[in-house]
Amino acid sequence: MNKKVNAMYFSATDTTKKVVSQIAKKISENMDGEITVNNIDFTLPEGRKESRSFTKEDIVVVGVPVYAGRVPNVLLKYLNIITGNGALVVPIVLYGNRNYDDALIELKDLLELNGFKIIAGGAFIGEHSFSKILANNRPDEKDLAIASDFADQIYKKIIMQDDIQNVMVKGNKPYRKYYKPKNKEGIPVDIRKVKPKTNSNCIDCKLCVSVCPMGSIDESDVSKFNGICIKCGACIKKCPTQAKYYDDQDYLRHKYELEIDYSERREPEIFI
Template sequence: MKRVITFYFSPTGTTEKIVMEIANNLAEKESCCILHHDFTLPNGRTEYPDFMEGDIVVAGVPVYAGRVPNVLLKYLSGLKGNGARAVAVVLYGNRDYDDALLELRDILNNAGFSVIGAAAFIGEHSFSYKLAKNRPDMTDLEMAADFANRLSLYVESAPKDLYISGNPDYKEYYKPMDEEGNTVDIRKVTPKTKDTCIDCKICARVCPVGSIPEDNVKILTGICIKCGACIKKCPVQAKYFDDKDYLRHKLEMEEEFKERREPEIFL
C-alpha cells in the first residue's frame, strides 16, 4: 500500500504548515494513507521511520543562515531511504535560502531516497514578527497544494538527477555584519526572561535542543539555535533577546528584505 510520510523539523510551526499542505494533497491525489514523523524535539531524533520503496516522503526543514540547520546534520546522516521517493522542502524567512535546498536534496539522495521534486517556501522569520509576517499565508498554501498536484504527475517518471539552483560546494553559513562591515558572531546569544514569566513551562517543552530546564525556565543548560520557538510560543511574551548585534541584524533584515518573495519550485 502506498504511503505519504511527512518528515520535518519545525520549531515555530511554519515548515510544518507547508509540509502538511503538500503531503495532504499528495495523499489525496495518490489515494494513499499518510503518516507523520516530527523530529523537532530531541525525542523525535532518537529513531527513524521505516521508509519503504513505495513511500513518498515530504521532508522539510527551515533554513538557518542559508543552510540546513547544522544541529540536524548528525541525525540526518543516519537516514536510510531504502529507495523511497522524496520531496525536499525548505522554508526561509524572506532573506534567501542560498544552498539549503540543494543541501537537503543531497542529504536525501545520499541516504538512498529518489528526490522527485523540491521547493523553497517562505515563512515568518524566526527573529522577527515583521519579516514575512504571518507567512505561509493562503497564497503560499495554494501554491503548496498546486505543487503537490504537479508532483503527482512525476511520481513514477521523475528524473534521477533533479536540478536545483545553488552552489554544489555550498556557501559558508550566512553571517551578519556590524556597522563597519565586519562579521559578528551571534551564536552565543541567548534569550532573556522577563519578570512577567508565569512559569507555564511551554518554553521548556518547545525548545528543539532541550536547553531550557522545566525546573528553572530562566536559564539555559545547552546551546541556543535562535529558532524563536520559546519567544513566539510564550503566552505572555516573557522571552526576548537584547544583544545589540542580534537586534541590529534583525532590524537591518526587516528593512532590507521587506519586499515579498515567492516560493520556488523544482520538478
C-alpha cells in the same frame, strides 16, 4: 497506487510543518481521495533519538528551516541516519524572506546520499524566526495554494513516469559558507552564543521548556539554559505572556537590518 505518504519535518514555530503537511496531504488526496499521511515530527529531542528507514513504497516530504543559508547543522547528525532504500522524496526548505542560499541543494544531496530518489524540491517562505514583521504570518493562503499545486504536479509526475528522473535544484557546489551578520563597522559578528532573556511577565508555565527543540531551557528555572540556543524563535513566539526576549545589540541590529533590507515579498520556488 499503493504508496505510503509521509510528512517529515523540523518546525519550531510550525511554519515548515504547514508547508510540508499541505504538500503531503494533497499528494495523498490525489492518490486515494483520503488523507492518510504518516506524520514524523523531529522538532523535539525525543523525535531525533531513533533512525528512520523507508522503502520504495514510500513517498516522503522532508522539510527543514534555513539557518544562515544552510540546513541547520544541529540536524545533520539525525538526517544522516535516515535511510531511503529507493523511497521517493521531496526536499523542502523554508526561509524567512532573505534567501535560502544553498540549503535546498544541501538537503537534496544529503537525502540522495542516504538512498532516496529526489522527485521534486521546493523553497518556501515563512515568518522569520527572529521577527514578527519579516514575512509576517507566512506561509499564507497564497503560499499554501502554491504548495497544493506543487503537490498536484508531483502526483502527475509519479503516475506518468515509469522511470522517474532525479530533479535538479538551485544551489552552489561547494556550498557557500554560513551567512554571517555584520556590525555597524561591517565586521562579521557571531551571534551563536546569544540566548533570550526572561522578564517579569513570566508565569512559570514551563511552555518554553516543552517547545525548545534543543531541550536547553532549565525546567527548574526557565531563565537558565542547560544547552545551546539555535535562535529558532519557539520560546519567544509561543510564550503566552511575552516573557522571552533578546537584548544583545548585534542580534537586534541584525534583526532590524533583515526587516528593512528584505521587506519585499519573495515567492516560493519549486523544482520538478
